Amino acid sequence: MEMIYKGAEAELWRTTYLGTSVVEKLRIPKTYRIKEIDERIRRTRMKKETLMLIDARKAVNTPFILDVNDKRMSITMEYIDGVKVRDAFYKGKDVVKTSEKIGKAVRKLHDLNFIHGD
Known part of the structure; x- marks a missing residue:
């Protein structure tokens, strides 16, 4: 482990x-x-x-x-x-594209009435 x-x-x-x-x-x-x-x-x-x-x-x-x-x-x-989002951002790789993907995923969770603290 x-x-x-x-x-x-x-x-x-x-x-x-x-x-x-x-x-x-x-x-x-x-x-x-x-x-x-x-x-x-x-x-x-x-x-x-x-x-x-x-x-x-x-x-x-x-x-x-x-x-x-x-x-x-x-x-x-x-x-x-895979690559952690934090690591990708530090390296400047596809920041805009990755941010858009995260935003779309969060929107889908909100559409299901998910409440999150992050």
Whole structure:
């Protein structure tokens, strides 16, 4: 397993699942919370995210979900190889074209009444 990202809420690990290259998103415990409350919050957020990814797939390309693990608080999804948007922008590659694609995808999500924080 190789950690590819660490955020405030989760870690992303590149690994394999049934012989396929995948990303496992592992929700991080918050030690400042009461354990039972923390587990309930993480489990609820994980389930909501899973359902949102499934719904978003109706309008935009999303990674295919392969497994949801309540005990590990993780979502395992297909790994999609490619250039990160941030890296493409830093290199100045197709900034306008990429921005237009992102805008169209966000519009499609808004048309499905998706609310996002990004």
